[in-house]
Amino acid sequence: MSYKQAKWLILIIPTLTIGLWEYVRHAYLLPYISMDLGNWLSPVIVFFITMTFLVKLFSIMEGIQEELKKERAVKAALEERERIARELHDGIAQSLFLLAVKVEQMERANECLKKENGHPFQEIKKTVHQVNEYVRQAIANLRYPAxxxxxxxxxxxxxxxxxxxxxxxxxxxxxxxxxxxxxxxxxxxxxxxxxxxxxxxxxxxxxxxxxxxxxxxxxxxxxxxxxxxxxxxxxxxxxxxxxxxxxxxxxxxxxxxxxxxxxxxxxxxxxxxxxxxxxxxxxxxxxxxxxx
Incomplete structure (x- = not known):
């Protein structure tokens, strides 16, 4: 049952109940039930119908509301994770890529220094690439549901x-x-x-x-x-x-x-x-x- 259907049933059932009771009372029960007794029975019947049917409908509405809250919370969390992933990609990941390019440029410009010091630029490049992989892995993790x-x-x-x-x-x-x-x-x-x-x-x-x-x-x-x-x-x-x-x-x-x-x-x-x-x-x- 949808939220809209439950809401309309909650509004309609008491009205239909009291209308049906008044019709039956005046059409068939007047010889047997006095006006005072009928007036007392009207709220009792409405209360009984309310407790029997409307409580269940209210419970259904509360369940639907809880599901909506959970879905909104999940959506908000996913949007926030996507925002963080986007910021990581546009910020740190791009900076690491630029750093890798600059290291390669320094390596080409310092061939002699590279040979003398036992490939220092190779270690720097390896570290930059590893950090870049970890950042990209973190971005991928953020884009999966939590x-x-x-x-x-x-x-x-x-x-x-x-x-x-x-x-x-x-x-x-x-x-x-x-x-x-x-x-x-x-x-x-x-x-x-x-x-x-x-x-x-x-x-x-x-x-x-x-x-x-x-x-x-x-x-x-x-x-x-x-x-x-x-x-x-x-x-x-x-x-x-x-x-x-x-x-x-x-x-x-x-x-x-x-x-x-x-x-x-x-x-x-x-x-x-x-x-x-x-x-x-x-x-x-x-x-x-x-x-x-």
Whole structure:
């Protein structure tokens, strides 16, 4: 029922009720009900109809108002995030691009200094490009909904994989077997961010041709796997000082009590995110005592 329909029913029902009652009273009930009794019954009937029907209609109107407030709040948040992203793009991102151009000009103008000091401009260029990537990543994050409930979960995941494939040309396969109902809204948001961060790392560092995103429910929790056939890594990737995305993923996993692993297996890099449900120890103790 729409807001307009509920409003008109609230206005019309009391009028129709009292009109119908007066007609029935005067047409059929005058021999049986006195005028005084009929006058007393009129407000009682209106009150009964009001409590029976109008309270439900008021509840519907309040629910519609709450939904409108939420939609306005989400819209305002998205507009603000878009404004911040636009300011970042027009300000910091453009300044970083100009800085990179000036570094290249200095490099060309100081070939001798570059050779003597062990490629100092290469390090500056690398740092500028990294910061530029982080800023652009922040801009991309701002342009995604802050709340996973804005879009249906699977629609969000399909949009993410489709955009990744269109932007990178990397073939990506989504095999999602995890029921949406077992994830909280907070888990959906953090999982979406973690998977997106994993795809960003693949695009930036892996030189992969294929990516698989697989999810499944386990006996005591669930498992998310992001696999790629890229070049992999050396040592512990979480110890790399310039891999801020991995550090953010690890911090996010710790806050959510998830297990986070990054490993190589058969020339594939595998990112694992696993949640294990807590086991009720009291029940286990009771069962073991019964077995004895």
């Amino acid at each position: 709340n996973a409930s804005v879009l249906p979960w699977m629609e969000s995941m399909q949009n993410l994989t489709r955009e990744f494939q269109e932007e990178t040309g990397i073939n990506i396969m989504l095999e999602w077997f995890l029921p949406e109902k077992i994830l909280t809204v907070k888990e959906k948001i953090e999982l979406y961010s973690s998977i997106r961060e994993g795809l960003i790392n693949i695009r930036k560092h892996a030189r992969a041709k294929n990516v698989w995103i697989i999810s499944k429910e386990e006996d005591r929790g669930w498992l998310i796997m992001v696999r790629d056939d890229g070049k992999g890594f050396d040592g512990d990737p979480f110890s790399y000082k310039n891999r801020f995305g991995l550090q953010i993923m690890r911090r996010r996993a710790l806050e959510m009590n998830w297990e986070l692993q990054l490993q190589r297996e058969k020339n594939h890099t595998i990112l694992l995110i696993r949640k294990r449900r807590k086991v009720n120890k009291e029940i286990d103790v009771g069962n073991s005592s019964n077995m004895e």
